[in-house]
Amino acid sequence: MAVIELKNLTYHYPLSETPALQSIDLEVEEGEFLAIVGANGAGKSTLCYTISGFIPHFFKGELAGSVNVAGMDPTKANLGTCVQKVGLVFQNPFNQISGSKFTVYEEIAFGLENLGVDPQEMRERVDEIIRRTRIADLRDRSPYALSGGQQQRVALASILVMKPQILVLDEPTSQLDPIGSQEVFQVIKEMALQGMTIVMAEHKVEWLAEYADRVLALSAGQIIKLGTPQEVFSSSELPKHGVGISRYTQVARRALQENLWLEGRRMPVTLDESIEGFREIIP
Ligand SMILES: Nc1ncnc2c1ncn2[C@@H]1O[C@H](COP(=O)(O)OP(=O)(O)OP(=O)(O)O)[C@@H](O)[C@H]1O
Numbered sequence: 001m002a003v004i005e006l007k008n009l010t011y012h013y014p015l016s017e018t019p020a021l022q023s024i025d026l027e028v029e030e031g032e033f034l035a036i037v038g039a040n041g042a043g044k045s046t047l048c049y050t051i052s053g054f055i056p057h058f059f060k061g062e063l064a065g066s067v068n069v070a071g072m073d074p075t076k077a078n079l080g081t082c083v084q085k086v087g088l089v090f091q092n093p094f095n096q097i098s099g100s101k102f103t104v105y106e107e108i109a110f111g112l113e114n115l116g117v118d119p120q121e122m123r124e125r126v127d128e129i130i131r132r133t134r135i136a137d138l139r140d141r142s143p144y145a146l147s148g149g150q151q152q153r154v155a156l157a158s159i160l161v162m163k164p165q166i167l168v169l170d171e172p173t174s175q176l177d178p179i180g181s182q183e184v185f186q187v188i189k190e191m192a193l194q195g196m197t198i199v200m201a202e203h204k205v206e207w208l209a210e211y212a213d214r215v216l217a218l219s220a221g222q223i224i225k226l227g228t229p230q231e232v233f234s235s236s237e238l239p240k241h242g243v244g245i246s247r248y249t250q251v252a253r254r255a256l257q258e259n260l261w262l263e264g265r266r267m268p269v270t271l272d273e274s275i276e277g278f279r280e281i282i283p
């Protein structure tokens with residue numbers, strides 16, 4: 001069942017003549033992990049805002065077409081209702097911090113506190129998320145006195161703890177180190193396997209190839225490709241639109257020129273696909 005349905009969606013920011021999103025048709029199934037890729041300015045954040053209701057409630061502008069998310073029309077529902085069903089992890093983690101809490105622990109508990117969740121349940125949920133996002137060492141620190149990557153983990157934890165039906169993440173690993181990035185991908189994948197629907201704007205194609213179910217590539221507000229990571233990332237069109245390709249694809253393309261890759265064999269996007277391809281040619 002589709003939990004996100006966008007039909008012929010076009011959006012203009014206020015006073016902008018060029019649409020930031022144009023004629024977008026998209027359906028995302030429950031429990032699916034959809035990745036959004038695209039160059040700077042392609043419309044990734046705008047799409048994240050539209051799915052989570054920040055457009056048109058926070059960013060005004062002109063929205064045409066239809067949006068249905070978790071059984072509601074976020075353009076008609078109020079933002080309070082939207083945020084309970086759809087959690088958005090902002091591109092800049094600084095924007096996520098409430099500004100009213102002194103410790104990371106309190107910051108993560110803040111949303112549950114507002115919902116009036118029982119204190120015992122609240123403690124259990126916050127402790128579990130702190131453990132899963134591996135930020136126990138930050139628990140008593142001020143949310144403001146953290147590095148960018150630490151803040152990014154706290155921002156993620158503060159949304160995950162709410163257990164939204166749909167989780168929208170806007171470049172959640174942009175400031176994380178390689179191990180931190182992989183940990184985030186793992187946590188997100190676990191959430192998807194438990195039924196949470198994930199939409200993630202992200203540039204790290206190798207990790208997306210490994211973890212995402214489908215990939216949507218945007219360019220200048222339009223969908224240029226939508227399919228499995230293999231279909232999208234092996235496409236030779238992507239670099240023309242400023243989308244990076246997997247290093248495994250890069251190696252195979254070069255190997256093809258050097259006669260080290262079978263002509264006609266599909267381009268790999270993951271390490272396993274790459275090894276499979278080389279096994280065929282190297283005895
Ligand atoms: N508040 C705004 N007002 C007017 N135009 C905006 C606003 N925010 C973004 N835009 C424009 O909308 C388009 C899409 O921007 P968006 O932020 O969605 O891109 P993005 O893919 O998230 O880029 P990045 O990789 O840099 O985060 C761009 O042309 C941008 O200039």
Ligand SMILES: [Mg+2]
Nearest residue numbers: 044045046091
């Ligand atoms: Mg963005």
